[in-house]
Amino acid sequence: MAANQDTFARLQQDILLLQGFKPATTQITNWHGLEQLKSAFPNGVFPTGAVHEFFCTGPETVSTSAGFVSGILSSLLKQQGATIWISPGKMIFPPALKHFGMDPEKVIFIHLKNEKEKLFVMEEALKCDSVSAVVGQINEISLTESRRFQLAVEHSKVTGFLIRQNPRNIMTSCVTRWQIAPLPGDDTAGLPGVGFPKWDVQLLKVRNGKPGRWEMQWQSGRFQVTPKYSFEIKVPIRKIV
Amino acid sequence: MEKRYVAIWFPYLATDWFERQHPALKNNAFVLSAPSHGRMMITAANSDAQKLLIREGMVLADARAICPTLQYFDDKPDLTGQLLQRIAEWCIRFTPIVAIDPPGGLILDASGCSHLWGSEEEYVLDIIKRLATRGYFAKAAMADTIGAAWAITRFGKERVVEKDNHLETLLALPPEALRLDENTIARLHKLGLNQIKHLVTIPAASLRRRFGPLLLQRINQIVGREHEFIEPIIPPEPYQVRLPCIEPIARVAGIEIALRTLLEQLCERMQKEGKGLRTACFKGHRLDGKIADIQISTSRASCNVNHLFHLFEMKLPAFEPDLGIELFLLEVTRVEDYTPAQEQFWKESAALNDQPIAELIDRLTGKINPDAIQRYLPDEHHLPERSFKKATSLSEQPTTQWPTNKPRPILLLERPEKIEVTAPIPDYPPLNFRYKGQLHKVVKADGPERIEQEWWLAEGEHRDYYTIEDEQGCRYWLFRAGHYNEEKKPHWFLHGFFA
Numbered sequence: 001m002a003a004n005q006d007t008f009a010r011l012q013q014d015i016l017l018l019q020g021f022k023p024a025t026t027q028i029t030n031w032h033g034l035e036q037l038k039s040a041f042p043n044g045v046f047p048t049g050a051v052h053e054f055f056c057t058g059p060e061t062v063s064t065s066a067g068f069v070s071g072i073l074s075s076l077l078k079q080q081g082a083t084i085w086i087s088p089g090k091m092i093f094p095p096a097l098k099h100f101g102m103d104p105e106k107v108i109f110i111h112l113k114n115e116k117e118k119l120f121v122m123e124e125a126l127k128c129d130s131v132s133a134v135v136g137q138i139n140e141i142s143l144t145e146s147r148r149f150q151l152a153v154e155h156s157k158v159t160g161f162l163i164r165q166n167p168r169n170i171m172t173s174c175v176t177r178w179q180i181a182p183l184p185g186d187d188t189a190g191l192p193g194v195g196f197p198k199w200d201v202q203l204l205k206v207r208n209g210k211p212g213r214w215e216m217q218w219q220s221g222r223f224q225v226t227p228k229y230s231f232e233i234k235v236p237i238r239k240i241v
Numbered sequence: 242m243e244k245r246y247v248a249i250w251f252p253y254l255a256t257d258w259f260e261r262q263h264p265a266l267k268n269n270a271f272v273l274s275a276p277s278h279g280r281m282m283i284t285a286a287n288s289d290a291q292k293l294l295i296r297e298g299m300v301l302a303d304a305r306a307i308c309p310t311l312q313y314f315d316d317k318p319d320l321t322g323q324l325l326q327r328i329a330e331w332c333i334r335f336t337p338i339v340a341i342d343p344p345g346g347l348i349l350d351a352s353g354c355s356h357l358w359g360s361e362e363e364y365v366l367d368i369i370k371r372l373a374t375r376g377y378f379a380k381a382a383m384a385d386t387i388g389a390a391w392a393i394t395r396f397g398k399e400r401v402v403e404k405d406n407h408l409e410t411l412l413a414l415p416p417e418a419l420r421l422d423e424n425t426i427a428r429l430h431k432l433g434l435n436q437i438k439h440l441v442t443i444p445a446a447s448l449r450r451r452f453g454p455l456l457l458q459r460i461n462q463i464v465g466r467e468h469e470f471i472e473p474i475i476p477p478e479p480y481q482v483r484l485p486c487i488e489p490i491a492r493v494a495g496i497e498i499a500l501r502t503l504l505e506q507l508c509e510r511m512q513k514e515g516k517g518l519r520t521a522c523f524k525g526h527r528l529d530g531k532i533a534d535i536q537i538s539t540s541r542a543s544c545n546v547n548h549l550f551h552l553f554e555m556k557l558p559a560f561e562p563d564l565g566i567e568l569f570l571l572e573v574t575r576v577e578d579y580t581p582a583q584e585q586f587w588k589e590s591a592a593l594n595d596q597p598i599a600e601l602i603d604r605l606t607g608k609i610n611p612d613a614i615q616r617y618l619p620d621e622h623h624l625p626e627r628s629f630k631k632a633t634s635l636s637e638q639p640t641t642q643w644p645t646n647k648p649r650p651i652l653l654l655e656r657p658e659k660i661e662v663t664a665p666i667p668d669y670p671p672l673n674f675r676y677k678g679q680l681h682k683v684v685k686a687d688g689p690e691r692i693e694q695e696w697w698l699a700e701g702e703h704r705d706y707y708t709i710e711d712e713q714g715c716r717y718w719l720f721r722a723g724h725y726n727e728e729k730k731p732h733w734f735l736h737g738f739f740a
Contacts, residue, residue: 059652059738060713060715060716060738062652062738063650063651063652063738063739063740064740066651066652066740067651067739067740068740070651070740081595081598082595082598089655090655091652091653091654091655092651092652092653093625093629093649093650093651093652093653093737094617094629094643095619095625095628095629095643095644095645095649096649096650096651096653096740097651098643098644098645099645099648099649099651100651100740104617104619104629104643105616105617105618105619105632105638105639105643107616107617108598108602108614108615108616109614109615109616109617110605110609110613110614110615111613111615112609112613117608117609120608120609121605121608121609124601124604124605125601125605128597128598128600128601129597130595130597130598130601131598131601181714182713182714182715182716183714184684184685184710184712184713184714185685185710185714192687193685193687193708194685194686194687194708194709194710194716195685197716197739197740198714199740218740
């Protein structure tokens with residue numbers, strides 16, 4: 001039985017390699033409050049050099065996704081070098097990115113309305129290895145296009161984030177799929193005001209990982225997972241014939 | 242680099258040349274003359290003749306009446322022009338950029354040359370001394386602008402005017418030093434404007450009305466407010482390469498080979514000279530006599546063949562060879578100094594103005610509207626839409642800190658949207674609001690944060706901002722424009738969404 005376990009583990013590692021997950025050379029030692037998410041990812045490492053997608057339903061969830069992405073960029077990815085942010089209009093408010101630890105002057109915004117042009121820019125940016133991350137607010141993307149993104153990032157090791165509002169096509173080759181919904185803030189103990197931003201973070205899909213659901217808030221420059229509500233989403237174990 | 246110019250003036254150029262040819266003429270008064278309107282007119286007089294008040298432009302017979310021993314010779318047509326050309330070519334030893342400044346003068350662009358002679362004083366002295374040993378009497382002066390060097394050579398006493406110091410020297414000079422036509426100079430003298438310092442105190446508008454734009458241009462050129470161009474006798478070689486073809490080329494593969502060959506030649510030359518390309522034009526002379534052309538531009542100077550080839554490659558579909566192209570031409574229309582990046586052993590953190598990022602942006606601007614690519618820097622305004630500004634370049638750094646002391650939404654609507662609210666007066670947050678037909682009940686609220694309109698920039702009412710959380714936990718940024726008033730109710734707007 002133990003021998004079988006070993007074989008499984010080794011085979012799993014091999015499959016990961018074939019799927020473009022290189023064993024991490026630099027282990028993330030500081031998870032910035034996201035230690036609970038560690039077990040959800042393959043190899044226990046946040047997948048950099050991959051494309052993540054975020055599903056949104058309206059401007060309220062686009063803003064929470066943008067906040068979560070900026071938090072990830074500033075904490076886990078350290079935002080070295082330039083970040084490219086492709087947005088349909090001039091909606092992202094640069095000074096607010098500073099609240100999530102980003103340096104807004106290091107972000108190059110590309111304001112595009114045309115979906116085709118957005119896809120071209122996203123692919124070109126993902127191919128450039130001097131860029132640290134690319135965020136694209138692109139609603140519609142086909143499986144072929146997401147494959148092209150995946151091939152680009154496997155080569156360049158750039159991390160891509162897709163923020164998709166009401167997507168029609170959900171068949172993509174993105175490594176993870178997230179949904180970030182706003183939650184009512186914690187009681188501020190009688191103090192006036194609205195408190196810290198609080199989110200219901202759902203990891204709906206993660207290739208070779210375990211999907212999960214966490215409740216977290218952004219507080220004084222780092223994530224804070226509220227433990228009592230967090231749980232793993234059970235996925236049926238499929239039988240391999 | 243600081244520009245320095247030397248003006249050389251030969252007061253007796255033609256007669257000096259005659260003296261060289263006929264050494265016996267030394268220390269004798271003589272003139273050169275040429276027929277004009279049926280009389281012999283003096284075209285040049287040597288220094289001894291000028292001491293006898295014989296000037297060029299006099300009738301020869303009058304001059305001989307003043308001095309019966311005066312010797313005279315026939316002038317050669319265009320003698321001074323040829324002499325100046327020859328001396329200018331000889332002057333290449335002092336600087337590569339020499340221009341002829343008729344009548345009887347040369348302009349040397351001496352920027353960065355004089356240190357080879359020890360000092361600027363030595364440099365100018367050497368020019369004068371070497372010309373004197375060849376028999377030419379010359380005056381020369383060095384200054385920051387062409388106009389100042391010209392004026393001081395002819396009307397001043399100094400040889401070298403210190404950097405940024407030429408203004409005081411110039412102020413005492415007569416208006417002739419401004420290189421104007423005789424009529425204007427005569428009128429200036431008639432009005433008592435005998436020195437340049439009288440002119441500079443008069444407002445520009447009145448000077449232009451009375452004397453025309455040339456006078457203002459000359460004043461601007463002499464003080465260095467306006468750039469002046471000279472035409473060097475050896476013109477700088479343009480960054481241009483050409484490739485003639487034996488057979489006309491109509492296939493894409495052939496055009497690509499031609500483009501790559503030309504780019505390699507050009508980039509090799511630019512790399513040697515420390516230059517980089519900013520804009521370039523690739524032209525093909527077609528069989529039917531028309532010219533096909535495509536243009537590219539880069540966001541920073543580059544002489545990377547692969548990158549430039551890629552930029553051209555994206556535009557090649559617009560390059561129509563038709564029946565075939567006989568001659569390829571690659572022209573650089575804008576060149577800038579290029580500082581090559583230092584090779585690194587390992588990449589630490591990529592900076593914003595990294596070469597690959599500049600190249601990425603070049604590739605993007607080839608396809609999309611360049612205005613779509615923006616970077617933002619903080620701007621010191623309280624109104625949210627004015628609190629950031631566009632950066633002008635990739636390397637521009639913020640001069641002030643990004644403000645973080647106030648809550649700001651991560652999504653900000655470009656145009657605030659009107660909403661209907663129920664709010665208690667005078668300045669409480671709303672109890673509920675309707676946005677896009679949906680009713681949101683307010684659970685928590687923060688505010689108001691009052692932001693005044695900047696009256697010096699735009700008119701409008703102040704805004705009272707509230708941070709609102711509804712029962713779903715969604716957070717909004719609302720504001721009320723203006724005070725409650727008996728006549729009209731203030732409007733409420735939704736301006737942003739918090740994360």
